[in-house]
Amino acid sequence: MLLLQRANELLAENKLREAEFMYKSVLKQSPKNGAALFGVGRICMRLEQYDNAIYYLKRACEHLPKMLEPLFALADAFLAVGSPVDAKTVLEYTLSVAKHNAQAHYQLGQFYLDYGFIEQAKNVFKAGLSCPHSAVTAFMLYELVQMSKPNALSSYLIQLTKLEEEFETPRLKTVVYYAKAKCHERLGDYKLAQEHFALANETQLSLSEFRTLDMLPFFESIKRYCGQSFFNKPSDKVKTTFTPVFIVGLPRTGSTLLEQMLVQHSNIGTLGENTVISDKIVPYLSMRNNAEFPACLNQLSNSMLDHCRILYVDEIKRHRVSEEVVINKLPANFQNLGLIHKLFPEARVIHLTRNFKATAWSVYSNHFAESEPYFCSLSEFALYAQAQSDLMSHFYQFMKRDIFTFSYEQLIAEPEKTIKKCLGFLYQKYEPECLDFHKSKKPVHTLSKAQVRKPISTQPLEKWQRYEGFIEKMIPQPQSDQTTQANL
Incomplete structure (x- = not known):
């Protein structure tokens, strides 16, 4: 466990070769260690060795059946080698085993959106709103207020107002402000839209560490x-x-x-x-x-x-x-x-x-x-x-x-x-x-x-x-x- 912990620390420091050595040392002792397999898979992704990444991430998914991160990483690896069909299969499987996870809905919804399946994306995001709130809930609402019919917007505004009260970090509040601005704009209230665009930009600007x-x-x-x-x-x-x-x-x-x-x-x-x-x-x-x-x-x-x-x-x-x-x-x-x-x-x-x-x-x-x-x-x-x-x-x-x-x-x-x-x-x-x-x-x-x-x-x-x-x-x-x- 100490080797694995040290490998994770090295990976966080982007010391990839040292981390890889540690992970593979763990695998010599325990070839089915899912965390070590996942670690090597992540290193392969950073090194753009995508075929190797797929090999290790597949094995990691087998031995970490309750973890979603290896599945998301595997989908990214398939996209990197130009295989969106396989990525779609992985993301749809992920959602099937994690129906109450907002991140699973968001990842699949973004895939649909990237590939032009707008209606499917909308349905997945809407289903994701019923999951326990997390950071991605704000991002799903941000997408939904731009693609849904006007009669759904009032409901989204209520949910966004609740998130505004729940979230404390400026980064998440920024997303909520942008989503509320888009909502007001589509409802024709341009004064409120302008106010929320200003709030969003002011909040995000406060996070910038330099000026133009x-x-x-x-x-x-x-x-x-x-x-x-x-x-x-x-x-x-x-x-x-x-x-x-x-x-x-x-x-x-x-x-x-x-x-x-x-x-x-x-x-x-x-x-x-x-x-x-x-x-x-x-x-x-x-x-x-x-x-x-x-x-x-x-x-x-x-x-x-x-x-x-x-x-x-x-x-x-x-x-x-x-x-x-x-x-x-x-x-x-x-x-x-x-x-x-x-x-x-x-x-x-x-x-x-x-x-x-x-x-x-x-x-x-x-x-x-x-x-x-x-x-x-x-x-x-x-x-x-x-x-x-x-x-x-x-x-x-x-x-x-x-x-x-x-x-x-x-x-x-x-x-x-x-x-x-x-x-x-x-x-x-x-x-x-x-x-x-x-x-x-x-x-x-x-x-x-x-x-x-x-x-x-x-x-x-x-x-x-x-x-x-x-x-x-x-x-x-x-x-x-x-x-x-x-x-x-």
């Missing part, structure tokens, strides 16, 4: 290190077997909608909002050059860049993306465009823009898991948006031919025309299936997961106008109507 102003020197340093001399240095003659595509911009500018339209094309696949550049490539360069980003870009040898390309290709293989065009739609990759240009000189960059006030309100009125200041303050978002616009203008000087900019409003107003031009930029011919994106069951993991299961609507274009006075009050400084000008 702290980031501005970082953005300026990117301009310095990725200036004229950086782009003047000859790039490798790289010939890739795929076309890397990066959709960048501010959050809530329509990147999920665009991605879902594009991936209906027979030659286009996606990595989703993938962080391989910031999580693997940048740390490697920082280690090799003994400098943080962006200073680590000062010396980029061919061997370093080759290794970075291998890391990116490995990520594509891990996600089993076999199409000719590979999308990465992480909006924050606008910070990495200089590095992306060096890695893949032929990369295509799609820059999405949107009316500033509409973007600001969409960010302000949606709950982001991360307590970053620009997600939960209109004034903080204005600073971030200006910094993003300035950096895009900087990169546009050097990458004009590689960046295609258009607006969310253009995509909504003329979807076929816009997608045709976008596909032309990606060297692809138009396929009409791109307009049938809402019928797809491909997974979506962003805040727009339910919205993209519906045909294109102009409603989001006008929603923010109900709160225009509040937006202007919170953002006193002048802002451009458009986050960045389009070149469509």
Whole structure:
């Protein structure tokens, strides 16, 4: 037991190799020890050794029949290897043996939601409300108030008010405030909605450990290190077997909608909002050059860049993306465009823009898991948006031919025309299936997961106008109507 306890401590400290040694020492003595099997399975997940993870997690589930965590981890492992059918089987089994567990309902409901089974998700979340309250009860209500019919909302408001009294932690209160705001909005009480959106954002902002102003020197340093001399240095003659595509911009500018339209094309696949550049490539360069980003870009040898390309290709293989065009739609990759240009000189960059006030309100009125200041303050978002616009203008000087900019409003107003031009930029011919994106069951993991299961609507274009006075009050400084000008 001491070995197992120490292994758990090491895993908590992210000392994976030491923890693995301890767990396997336990398994030598007791091959059926479920806790040790689960520990090794979790380590395999962190190391992205998913086939091994499935092996150990299956065995852990056999020997820990009353624990749900190994089952949830096994479902995640199946999703990681591109087997949603197996993940669905595991999650449905979990719910069948834990009908009174709110977490089991939430996990299965989220799976249904991610894969476009909206009605099934709604039913599972509703059933989960009868379970003893836990943190996920607030998250289930947050989803339900956005997908249920108006006649159910009054009941949800009562439940949310009770949770508001039960929960003490700011993080959970934030979710309740957002859910109540969405509820009031759908009931047409925009004054109460605005008050609760403000409560939600103020509470979440209190959890942030920095402010957007702290980031501005970082953005300026990117301009310095990725200036004229950086782009003047000859790039490798790289010939890739795929076309890397990066959709960048501010959050809530329509990147999920665009991605879902594009991936209906027979030659286009996606990595989703993938962080391989910031999580693997940048740390490697920082280690090799003994400098943080962006200073680590000062010396980029061919061997370093080759290794970075291998890391990116490995990520594509891990996600089993076999199409000719590979999308990465992480909006924050606008910070990495200089590095992306060096890695893949032929990369295509799609820059999405949107009316500033509409973007600001969409960010302000949606709950982001991360307590970053620009997600939960209109004034903080204005600073971030200006910094993003300035950096895009900087990169546009050097990458004009590689960046295609258009607006969310253009995509909504003329979807076929816009997608045709976008596909032309990606060297692809138009396929009409791109307009049938809402019928797809491909997974979506962003805040727009339910919205993209519906045909294109102009409603989001006008929603923010109900709160225009509040937006202007919170953002006193002048802002451009458009986050960045389009070149469509």
